[in-house]
Amino acid sequence: MSDREPQPVERQLPTDEARDLLALVREIARREIAPKAAEEEDAGRFPREVFTLLSESGLLGLPYDAEYGGGDQPYEVYLQVLEELAAARLTVGLGLSVHTLASYALATYGTKQQQVEHLPAMLGGGLLGAYCLSEPSSGSDAASLRTKAVREGDDWVIDGTKAWITHGGVADFYTVMARTGEDGPRGITAFLVPGDAPGLSAAAPEKKMGMKGSPTAQVHFDGVRVDDERRIGEEGQGFTIALAALDSGRLGIAACAIGVAQAALDEAVAYATERRQFGRPIADFQGLRFMIADMATQIEAGRSLYLAAARLRDAGKPFAKQAAMAKLHCTDTAMKVTTDAVQILGGYGYTADFPAERLMREAKALQIVEGTNQIQRMVIARHVAGPEGR
Structure with a gap:
């Protein structure tokens, strides 16, 4: 290298x-x-x-x-x-x-x-958090979650299982969405649950194709008791809170995706300027130069998109549509750029001796987490064309 x-x-x-x-x-x-x-x-x-x-x-x-x-x-x-x-x-x-x-x-x-x-x-203060919305049977359809919180005096007792929880088992606190009322989004409430609460446990981390250092696990709540003081917002406001959090969280995923893509581009350029074939660096060949140009352009476009959405948020203006666009474009860009980086490195790109293959495996997760890119397209279409079934 x-x-x-x-x-x-x-x-x-x-x-x-x-x-x-x-x-x-x-x-x-x-x-x-x-x-x-x-x-x-x-x-x-x-x-x-x-x-x-x-x-x-x-x-x-x-x-x-x-x-x-x-x-x-x-x-x-x-x-x-x-x-x-x-x-x-x-x-x-x-x-x-x-x-x-x-x-x-x-x-x-x-x-x-x-x-x-x-x-x-x-x-x-050194604490690390986790966000608990998804469940084994409710991912994209988050409003159908089944984890329940039942009022007992001044306490709430939480029972259920959350799934695909980043930092599951290592977090110091969990922001948990649980059902406290009717079916659907209006019956969900948010709670702040300590990581060492009795009855809270985590399954073994999932075995993933990438991001192996980041634990993703089911989190079980078996009679976990929390004081009403740890209820966040009003009863039934939890789904509104969850969606607002995800709008901002999607910008975080977009920024992470551009970071991964930039790292892959840097690796590809470093390799292409060093590797020589037919008497000159492979970066001199038009086919590779055009690939590198496309990679750089898509990265810069993604960076501009997430920053534009961030500036709307900072100004207190609506940004949900732009957040969905940024998450969609940036994560698709990360997948394309990392795949192209592997191609530029050739056989070396397919080996673990070079980081391109790891970056490609990690990029795939970003198209899925915090709302799949199919969900982002649904969100964008609702903003542009109105809700389905008008």
Whole structure:
């Protein structure tokens, strides 16, 4: 492999503080994350110490209020942090995105008392979160979830199983959507459940084709008792909270996807400029040059799309359509770019000695998580053409 160093992405950052923040993230990624990424992913090792470092560096609560330990950064900046981390190791970038998603409900819909009591530890105290919406029989149809929470005095007792939970079994807190009333979306309520609550357990992590260092597991709730103080929002408001969280979470997935795609492009360019065939670098051949040009163009288009959506969010304007578009385009781009990177590396791209094959396996997950790309197309079409069956 060439010793050619990939050029840092040129970024438009709003403040000197943001520029210093990105410089810190790049240094952490270069020194602490990237060198061990391949080995640790192959071993299936979860990098808890990296998340501890991110917390100590003030990076686990970037888009949230500094009053509670957050970073007071706009989404435009936070997402570029995610991209940098995901380019070094997707397990870390996606992990931060999931933690931010898990913190959203309390940070946005919690009472002042709840936020004062819980947010400082969640955002800057070393805790790591997980988001519990999907179940074995309700994925895309999330409103049909069956996990129940039954009121007993001042407590709620939760029973059921959540599925496909990132950080399942290693999280310190779980934001859980449970049914407290009628069938359908109006009967769902959100709860903040401690990771060590009696009756809460996790199954063995799923055996996945990629992201082996990021545990994805079913989480079981067997008579888990939580105080009503840990109910987030009003009874029956949980599905609204869940969807609002996912709009922001989809931007996180989009940024992670562009990070993976950028890492794949950097690998492909480094290889193509070093590998020689027919007396010259293969990067000189028009067929490969056109592939590289298309890869770079799609990455830049995806980056512009997720940043445009982030700026709408930061301005307090509707952004759900743009979030779905960003998630769709960026994750499809990551799949295409990583596949092309494997092709450019040829036989070497198909081996574990080079990162292209790992990046391709990881990119596939991003087309599925937090709403499959088929669901994103449904969301976009509703915004553009109106609801089905008008």
